[in-house]
Amino acid sequence: MRTTIDADAITDAAVSIADRDGLGAVSMRRVGTELGVSGMALYRHVADRDDLVLRMAARTASSRALLPPADAAWRESLEHLAERVWDSFEQHPWLLGVVVSPTRMLDLASAEQTGTLLARLGDAGVDADTAGDLLVGATAIVIGVACLTLPPLPRGIDFTLDRLAPRDAAVDDADAADAIADAARFRARPFDAARGRDILRATLTPFLDGIEESLTPPRTPHRDAGA
Amino acid sequence: MRTTIDADAITDAAVSIADRDGLGAVSMRRVGTELGVSGMALYRHVADRDDLVLRMAARTASSRALLPPADAAWRESLEHLAERVWDSFEQHPWLLGVVVSPTRMLDLASAEQTGTLLARLGDAGVDADTAGDLLVGATAIVIGVACLTLPPLPRGIDFTLDRLAPRDAAVDDADAADAIADAARFRARPFDAARGRDILRATLTPFLDGIEESLTPPRTPHRDAGA
DNA sequence: TGATGATGTTTACAGCGTAAGCATGAGCAC
DNA sequence: GTGCTCATGCTTACGCTGTAAACATCATCA
Structure with missing residues (x-):
């Protein structure tokens, strides 16, 4: 047969x-x-x-899994989205490449899920346009951090560093030397999935803090923003 | 000859x-x-x-151009970095694909530039590890937003939307219907380079606000240097 | 003058996506 | 059962890719 x-x-x-x-x-x-x-x-x-x-x-990248818990407010919803998307990337490293090109990540999110997140932001007093921007922003943070920390890493970072920044050798003042030493220490820490998850949170947290801050206008005298 | x-x-x-x-x-x-x-x-x-x-x-992606102005503090330095990287992506759309895989964006930044940014953050009281995370975070935001808004877009978003979220049709409760309507409105706005730049700022601003908030001791909400 | 090393050319091979045509077999009307 | 139709898998073939190996040409220097 x-x-x-x-x-x-x-x-x-x-x-x-x-x-x-x-x-x-x-x-x-x-x-x-x-x-x-x-x-x-x-x-x-x-x-x-x-x-x-x-x-x-x-x-x-199942879109159902991206739906936030029913009782979650905007912040928890965005965090949930970020963690789930990150999980998908970690489990299927090739997925990141697909998302970046030619498909867009947002396409993976169902309309229902997108709308739910927008509604949560709307409940918190964010206008529709800003809510859309913030939703894209949260997704972008996940994608960007994944791009910078997740495998595959076909060449060593050091290889490309030497190749791409040859001018560093010409620097002679003390400040620049210090900066280069700092950078070396920075690069010495491995960029892997575990650190990626840390960086994801370290990026998402101030982002969400910043949103939260802008949502409580009474305490910000000099800010003209206001939703 | x-x-x-x-x-x-x-x-x-x-x-x-x-x-x-x-x-x-x-x-x-x-x-x-x-x-x-x-x-x-x-x-x-x-x-x-x-x-x-x-x-x-x-x-x-010239690494020299990424160096912040000499008199710029940490916030302005990160904004400068983001804008310059974005410029490169906008000018050379293919660059984004290269950066994502197999090379990493950080490799494009020279050690001097990386170190300078770390130093600016250090001056503001951020410890070295956190400064590294935030630097990666800022870069990640640019990359992520670029992935979601910059060309090429070889298939229409609607095409993939229909394909990837077929379950939406089965939803029947009113909340979900509203959510889907919101999502449709959200998707109706075009995702192009101009909007991308807006979204980049809309994402970077709360991120930097959040950092700033965590840097200021709780007793001083006082802010000068209005935008 | 003759050797040497650098550099461009030619040929060749395995792999890719995929268009076109052929072969097989199931389902169905009679 | 017979014959038609259609779905589906197979074979062949074309142009493209990256690149290994051998060859041809040239500038330089002893």
Whole structure:
């Protein structure tokens, strides 16, 4: 009997390959082989490779899981979103590359989830436009931190550092020397997923604090902002 | 006379092609043709394609320009960094893809620049570890917002939205319906470079506000130097 | 003058996405 | 059962990719 496949099986196989060997290893021929089928057979169920990658992202980043708890206010909702998105990135490192290009992260969030978060911000007195900006901002923080701390890291940081900042050697004043020493200490700490999670919180917290501060206007005499 | 080339000429040609037709159009053969030379000739001056792409990033994201003004304190320094990095992304859309993978953005910043920013934060009373986290955080915000708002956008957002959030149709309660309507309004506004810059500021501002808040002792909400 | 090293060229190979045409088999009307 | 139709997997083929290896040309220097 001929082995038969469908779009879901193809997507699962592709995700499995990507989890194991990275997105670059997901070629039509290899996915086909994994399923005991020729590479061209996939085109009966999937438009092209981009379509397959999109399906992989859809399967992997479940939008339901992003919904905040029912009793969570805006701050907790945004924190929840950030943690869940981060989890997805950590579990499927290739997903970050998909999100960055060509798909956008926001597309992964369902309309219901997006709207719920906007509503929570609205409840706190944020106008609709600002709420949208802040939602994008929170998502951007997760993506950005993930880009800077999550694998893959194919070359050592030191390699690129030497290559990309050759002018440092020409600096001679004492301030600059101190700065370079500080930077070296900064870079000495490893950038990995664990530290990434710390940095995520270290970034998200002041961001949310800043929002909170702007939501309580009576104490800010010189601020003309006000929602 | 045979046309001669060097690494800089190769890099310039590659950047020019990428600016025109995207990073995917930068193939060894095409860069060679652009220079009136066979594709293989490039390997005399460049290790491989990854090396070339790295050089492109190094040339494009000048680390010197990222140095904050001499008289700038920590906040202004971080804002300056964010604006300059954003400029680079806007001017060379392909750069974002390079930064995300395989190179990391931090690698583009010279040790001197990194150290200077850390010193400014240190002057404000931030301990070294936290300063590093905040520096990464500020960079992450730029990258994340760029990922979500900058071209290329090869498929319409609606396309992926329908594909990735099919469950929305099953929702029937009124709250969820409202949420979806809010989300639709949110998505209706275009995500482009101009809005991206707005969102960048809308994200960076509360982030920096939050840092500032944590730096000021609780007894002095006093703020000068209005914007 | 002859050797040497640098550099551009040619050829070749394995891999990629995918278009086009062929082969197989299930489901269905008669 | 017979024959048609359609879905689906297979084979072949094309142009593209990065790059290894061998060859050709040239400038420089002893």
